[in-house]
Amino acid sequence: MRCFSLRDALLLAPAALMLAACGGAPREGLDSATQEDSTLGTSEAGLSASLSCSRTSATTITCTATPTSGVAPFTYLWGQNGYLYVEDFSYSSTMNEGSATRTYYCDELPPGTPPSERIKPKFQLRDATGATTGTYLSADWYYCY
Template sequence: MTTKLMAATVLGAGLFLMACGGPADEGPGTEAPGPDTLGTHSAALSASLACTQGFSDVTCTATVTSGVPPYTYSWTSQQYVYATNGTYTTGSIAGGASKAFYCPGPDGSGTFIRNLRARVTVTDSTGASVATGYGPYFPCS
């Protein structure tokens, strides 16, 4: 009786090991695994923002330095209005790599109505997204 019990235990343990990926006999057609293949990985999406003031507007340009093209651009502006002492932020506006915001420059009288600054969110073709910080405020007449 002891021999039958031991044989059943050894057989049961062997089946358990095979079911759990344990040692198994290599039969014909069994090949050793090949080397691992890694896919390529692009650098994380990165963008910067530069703004300049012209005669009647502030033009901002986003520069993307990594990520997977094509890119989409979503612009937001923020305005500080002197009359109300309040800051107002627009919703996102789709656009290209450059965006002009209406902001007449100083007119010589020294009177400014508001200050304007902008930022951009860039999304690449993989869905990765990055937002720049707001640029500097520009005075608007």
């Protein structure tokens, strides 16, 4: 049996409204459909994910996001929180679309040099209904040496 999708709702809603305007479908049938779809675009739709990050070389950190529930296709949004030591400056980047895996890069510094920066990757997931998760933060800060 085929499941009712968002595309079906977008195609059928104008027809249902026309029927109601012409005395066709009873109004209570339309109200119940609206109540069922009230979770679209909210985290109540059951969207969740996991985030795993690790240092893959002296200059790279690779993170992978895995949806654990929600409606495909997914949009992956990535950013980072950071601290620049020389400037004594904390920042939080904007979220940008990407794939399920994101690599963060550090400048390679001479051996023995103190870290220039530390970063904490962050991630959000959006599904086909428009629901978006809260922000997932890496468990660790990664230092750029």
